[in-house]
Amino acid sequence: MEVQQQAILRVRDLNKTYSDGFQALKNINLEIQKGEIVALLGPNGAGKTTLISVICGIVNLSSGEVSVNGYDIIKDFRKTRAMIGLVPQELTTDSFESVFNTVAFSRGLFGKPPNSAHIEKVLRSLSLWDKKDNMIMTLSGGMKRRVLIAKALSHEPTVLFLDEPTAGVDVSLRKDMWEIVRGLKAEGVTIILTTHYIEEAEEIADRVGVINNGEMILIEEKDKLMQKLGKKQLILDLRDSLSEIPAKFADYNLELSADGGQLIYTFNTRGDRTGITSLMDDLKSEQIAFRDLNTTQSSLEDIFVNLVEESS
Amino acid sequence: MNIYGIMAIYKFEMARTKRTLVQSIVAPVITTSLYFIVFGAAIGSRIDQVAGVSYGAFIVPGLIMLNLLTHSISNASFGIYFPKFVGTVYEMLSAPISTLEVVLGYVGAAASKAVLLGIIILITASFFIDLQIAHPFVMMVFILLTALSFSLFGFILGIWADNFEKLSVVPMLLITPLVFLGGSFYSTDMLPEPWQSISHFNPVLYLVSGLRWSFYEISEVSVLVSLASILIFMFGCLAVVYYLFKTGYKLRG
Ligand SMILES: Nc1ncnc2c1ncn2[C@@H]1O[C@H](COP(=O)(O)OP(=O)(O)OP(=O)(O)O)[C@@H](O)[C@H]1O
Ligand SMILES: [Mg+2]
Numbered sequence: 001m002e003v004q005q006q007a008i009l010r011v012r013d014l015n016k017t018y019s020d021g022f023q024a025l026k027n028i029n030l031e032i033q034k035g036e037i038v039a040l041l042g043p044n045g046a047g048k049t050t051l052i053s054v055i056c057g058i059v060n061l062s063s064g065e066v067s068v069n070g071y072d073i074i075k076d077f078r079k080t081r082a083m084i085g086l087v088p089q090e091l092t093t094d095s096f097e098s099v100f101n102t103v104a105f106s107r108g109l110f111g112k113p114p115n116s117a118h119i120e121k122v123l124r125s126l127s128l129w130d131k132k133d134n135m136i137m138t139l140s141g142g143m144k145r146r147v148l149i150a151k152a153l154s155h156e157p158t159v160l161f162l163d164e165p166t167a168g169v170d171v172s173l174r175k176d177m178w179e180i181v182r183g184l185k186a187e188g189v190t191i192i193l194t195t196h197y198i199e200e201a202e203e204i205a206d207r208v209g210v211i212n213n214g215e216m217i218l219i220e221e222k223d224k225l226m227q228k229l230g231k232k233q234l235i236l237d238l239r240d241s242l243s244e245i246p247a248k249f250a251d252y253n254l255e256l257s258a259d260g261g262q263l264i265y266t267f268n269t270r271g272d273r274t275g276i277t278s279l280m281d282d283l284k285s286e287q288i289a290f291r292d293l294n295t296t297q298s299s300l301e302d303i304f305v306n307l308v309e310e311s312s
Numbered sequence: 313m314n315i316y317g318i319m320a321i322y323k324f325e326m327a328r329t330k331r332t333l334v335q336s337i338v339a340p341v342i343t344t345s346l347y348f349i350v351f352g353a354a355i356g357s358r359i360d361q362v363a364g365v366s367y368g369a370f371i372v373p374g375l376i377m378l379n380l381l382t383h384s385i386s387n388a389s390f391g392i393y394f395p396k397f398v399g400t401v402y403e404m405l406s407a408p409i410s411t412l413e414v415v416l417g418y419v420g421a422a423a424s425k426a427v428l429l430g431i432i433i434l435i436t437a438s439f440f441i442d443l444q445i446a447h448p449f450v451m452m453v454f455i456l457l458t459a460l461s462f463s464l465f466g467f468i469l470g471i472w473a474d475n476f477e478k479l480s481v482v483p484m485l486l487i488t489p490l491v492f493l494g495g496s497f498y499s500t501d502m503l504p505e506p507w508q509s510i511s512h513f514n515p516v517l518y519l520v521s522g523l524r525w526s527f528y529e530i531s532e533v534s535v536l537v538s539l540a541s542i543l544i545f546m547f548g549c550l551a552v553v554y555y556l557f558k559t560g561y562k563l564r565g
Contacts, residue, residue, distance in 0.1 A: 057405055058405045079408070081406060086402070092398060092400050095398075097324075101327070105320050105323075105324055106403060107316075108317060108323075109316075109407045110316075110407050113316060
């Protein structure tokens, strides 16, 4: 038997109905191990922010249980919240405070004694050090987001939530951010982020969860997910163009390119049989020759779109 | 207990005062001076004495109360309303800090500012009149309790308000009239009936009367009644604050 590591975050049968009667989360179950990076994907209004808000204590849950490192988020809120850092989706900052002071404020609020050296380290890692005395309102949007990240890291959290961290962020900050995320992971910090950009999940996450209509429709290791759900396409460059797909191939999932020069066969790597061998045999018997062939694998994006369409 | 959290809120709020020094200190001092010039010097010269005290001296406790009430309320209500308004309240809600600690931070800061202001008003007054304080300790108790309870009240107001209008309407339409009709600038026995009886339903009367007793040993109601009413008000506010946080009223969705 495998040794079961204790999950750093455990969500059990979580439901959330807002006061207007809208059910934003339906029976969510989730376990995240220490040091994992989990990306939550889902269309607008899926419930990603609601889920994070419940875990962080910003929104009350309606039913279910959430624990962080074994501590219940309601009974032991001091312990759980001290472990959590949150970078919210919206750019909500004070205006007249200085960058340094607002980060120091966050550290105090989370119950940690002052530590200028740590704040300096965080600000430097986010290229904010030369702005430390600036009033927040004089910063650009991207810099304000950095300030929010600095605030979230000010109290040395072991679980970090990033709610759409790359919205409105330029390439260089995005790079910085992934560098920081990887650095934090190396220190053992668990990171849960939401994003609409599937490439981001693909680039950074160990596991990917997909939320739609308040339901967790899937949570899976990224590589397995891509293998498991990945559709592949076999593209055959024909020697002689075809005007239409011969009747014999009606049972195959075949498409002909617009110029008739390529046959595209879509198959599922999940299935026991891909049908490639019989397709090849049939092509040979019909004397359709090809010059070249290659396969492409669908991206996480395609997987995601498929899933959401299926579940809706 | 999250002492660092309380300190963080307290310091943040006090820093806010520093940024709005004119509004929080200079303006009240100027207004108070105007009161002394208009009421004390101009009108007061035609009113002999009220209950054996010169008119200028008579209005000092009322002026202090007026400033204590309005500034406790506005400081505390604005302090908690603003983070709600701009959204920065998310941080407080996600922090390992209890209701009581949040209240201590905000209300503590608002009350400190109000007490400071009360003392500044007192000093300002001493430039215009010959100040005599019969019971300085009782005076401080009244100033402290008033600042605390009305800061609590302001905190509740700030949580309840969901727009700026609600935030300003209560101090303007409730507190100012109550202060003016509560015998701050006159003794209620100068009023004709039925106003004289009606004013005894005004809670501010009890505050002003109590504070005035600590200055001149004259009062409209027993000083113990005054003390009891301010304590009742304070515990009432505490109960409401406790309830608000227990239920997450208007803060946690
Ligand atoms: N305070 C609230 N009261 C009522 N309904 C709410 C509230 N907050 C969110 N909702 C609803 O809950 C649903 C989920 O919202 P949520 O913000 O969690 O979505 P999301 O997945 O984060 O979306 P996005 O990608 O746009 O950020 C939405 O339909 C939203 O309208
Ligand atoms: Mg969201």
